[in-house]
Amino acid sequence: MTVLEEFTHVFEPATRPGAPTLLLLHGTGADEHDLLPLGRALASGAALLSPRGRVDENGMNRWFRRLREGVFDVEDLIERTAELAGFVRAATAAYDLDPERIVVSGFSNGANTGAGLLLLHPGLVAGAALFAGGAPLQGREPGPVELSGTRVFLGNGVADPITTIDQARLLADQLGERGAEVEAHEHPGGHQLPPDVLGRARDWFDRAGF
Template identity: 40%
Template sequence: MTYVAKRTAGTAGAPLCLTFHGTGGSEDQFHGFAEQLLPGAHVTSPRGDVAEQGALRYFRRAAEGVYDMADLAQRSAAMAGFIAAEQATTTPAQTIGLGYSNGANILAAVAFEKPALVDTLVLMHPLIPWDPVPQPGLAGRRVLITAGERDPICPAHRTQALAEYLSAQGADVTTHWHPGGHEIAQSEVDAVAAFLRG
């Protein structure tokens, strides 16, 4: 599977950071942010290849919070192949994934199926409206989940359930909440920066 993607070449042996935009975003949404946070890293930002009323996404859905699970499975497998191909090109010391909203959801879905692909995950406002099966391969993965306490798209109880699931698999999970909704707050940006630099 090939995606339109923005790429910044890093130094030899540097981490590979993949960024995944939210619905209606593009490969530019977080590319520069990753470059700033991780100087010298390889940065790859694929563009979602599903259009929903003109807004780009990574998989189809029937309605808000109602996913086309067959399409998600197919596109998660395709994204896993894309990530593996990027790793083969860059041979990174570690792989970091950063996604927001729909981008966080495709990143999480890949991690549930192929946990060895991504070492560190930043999931900003994810919504996983199903119960993932146990995945022991997630043990030891570093995960940051950021969310809004009043997010109308990603209910807090679903965010909490995802954090508890990941912790139960042995992942090293950090959560950051802000008092707002689905928007990205400055405190979140600071939390992501501290997490990745730590």
């Protein structure tokens, strides 16, 4: 089995010439179809690459194991993120994608994984739009990677009981300290993606010029 075949996934080619590719990473309990509408809303005509997380938690798909709610198995996160990076490279070759125009977008567990791609595999993606995610390595300080030119949008709720706003702000700081251009938007709600945040993310995507 090839690296590409190891991940159940959906690929939708771009319908607009020169459009970027969105790598879509679902949240806990969802699958490869869950964020396709988000991808279409963020960037009309973009190619969509949407894999399924390979960890099973009581019948729910996830990207990496956790020890309990809000506490990650960081070693597993590192290993699984490396596997996902291999899939992205394989898909880039198989689907003839522009490696400099891939943008990761994820929600919750998928957002944490997308943040892991940025911090552990710099240069793999050109940017990220992450919702309800936080600092993926939790108590560990990420390495001194170079993220200059990487554009990131973060959307988080100040009342989120799952991904606390402190973890979201820590992620913004970690990315910014490594040179990423971060635009963070906080909304008054919880663990969700409100329409106004999606609208701001769509505007950011248009301005980012991927």
